[in-house]
Amino acid sequence: MAERRPLIARRLRPGHWVAVDVFAAVALAAGFSVPAVLAPESAGVPPFVAAPVIALACLPTAVRRRWPVPVCAAVLVAAVIAPFAGWQEAFVPLAVALHAVALLRARRTAVTALVAALAVTAAGAAIGAPSWTEAASVCGFAWLLLGLAWTIGLAVREQRAYAAQAVARSAQAAATAERLRVAREVHDVVAHSMGLISMRAGIANHVAATHPEEAGEALSIIEETSRKALTDLRGLLGLLRDIPEDRDDGAPRMVDRLRELVAAIPDGHVRVELDVEPGLALGGEAALVVHRLVQESLTNVLRHAGPARCRVTVVTRARREVVEVVVEVVDDGRGGAPRTGGHGLAGLEERVTLHGGTFSAGPEPGGGFAVRARLPLPSGSGSGSGSGEDDR
Template identity: 45%
Template structure:
């Protein structure tokens, strides 16, 4: 970040005033003494040229026209000895504020360089045309001032455009992050709720106790989901007073996810090693990746057996979630002890239907940290998700 102190508008105007005084001190005495006109004419002309430059930032165009007209008059009277230095100084803010110049900066820059080079090589005319050299050299100074103002304006416009694009990218990335978080929360919770609601619906007449247990899971899951959604949506109004948010989830919250998945008919084995001191961003990514992978198991493979491994070793976090796929011939009624001949709810899509926003979201989380991600069916059956997150860039 650029921490260079910037001058205020009043400070710049004060510097312009000092520049105007310096111009008068350097050029006015010689112009007045060497002029062929009385001092009563030379002094006002020099003041007309030098003094307005102090307020060039307040009224750029009027100041330039006044200074330029005074310079031409002084040149014609034989008072001006400098090559339109004050006029070029006054022209700079005019060029800086002109959005669509008629002459491009490259053209005026080439003209300025050509005039200065030719003048320095050939020299100023002497004899009866001594003022012509001053006029030619002054044109070079004016062209140079115009070119400088246009180039600075273009650079500032480019910097402002880049800053606006960066701000827009930041807003877009934040929206995508919030959308991804909401997807993970909603997808997991709704999958569990759907499974439990289907179970309760099919056994409420024959196994009311099992139905009541499923409804308790639905209540608990929906409460947790609402809490997380309130926290995520609160990011959009984080400036509001009195709003407190719970800590972001991490590996320590995985046992809760496992318990919900087991209530939905998935037998889970969880292996956590060295996850206690993970950075906040990586800890959240680990939680969300496992959450989405486990959601896919509940949605597409339950009842099934699932193994989850999260190991921190060798400067990286290894995440592996595997399942053995849907067990053929085992219905939801058999899993909960109901009558096998009773009509059961429709089965979920097979493993091949898992590719969607969930896997894309997991891959994006991994790529943010420069890690690697793989997901797909296993040769022996089931599905596997594997992610590696480096702890250091």
């Protein structure tokens, strides 16, 4: 089916609206002047009296968007003179001018213009109509037209203001979300690397005098960790410069990164067991979220758990016809409530929530601390089989 294009594909520019107003003003002037010239006996006044009044009322509306208040004032003057010239339809160009005031000026100015227009129209109907019945009929119709034009102009003005506020709020929300995303990336990259460097530096300082070979090994690991941190920071800076980052790592790349994280843990401090489902294939944002989950969780284990054992599990499970990747990082260290003032767990929860998953972190009943997360995967992702139905 062919795509339907709008009648006006491009947004009209100010010059286009001026052309529309000029055409409308000339059409109004011609439409009211021709009957006054061809049938002057119906108005009871000569054509040279009615035609200038009609021109004064209609032609200024051509520039109503540029000078709405002066144009409305000029049309009001013409509307005051119109009954004496035998012209009873001055409320039509007055409605056009009133619409521009309501659309482009403050509400107080628009209300003042509306009251003046209603008063002038009522006076003109009373002067020009042969009877009170006809005057009431003409006045009611004129007031209806004036009120409708004024209401439409005010409604469009309010709608534009609301749309501008919505765009500003949306831009502010997008900027806030971007700042939070950058903050999460910086925290995850810097905190983990600095935690490992601090741990290894402490070990090197402690054994420098008695076991220089261990101190040298620790310094080598510090050097390697620093280089990886610099690489991650360069990738983050590239992301901020809108350089696309290759996040479609696939199974081997993600598993290798998890193994690198585990291998960087100091020996004898925390024993980490890595359990990744065989054949697990994750790419794109899901792989990044899993990597950051494990990275931040291991950093917290190093900082707060003390000497402990830690188990990292990454598997897929089918749950209500949705395949999820389940990440668990559980240690048997000191545990306790999450530390206040940090941003690591809060950033993890934001990442998982933005990905449509669930996140929990807290002390275990038997001691230790656990971080658990579930991330829904697109159809066709994962290992292809999963670990069966999970009703937990």
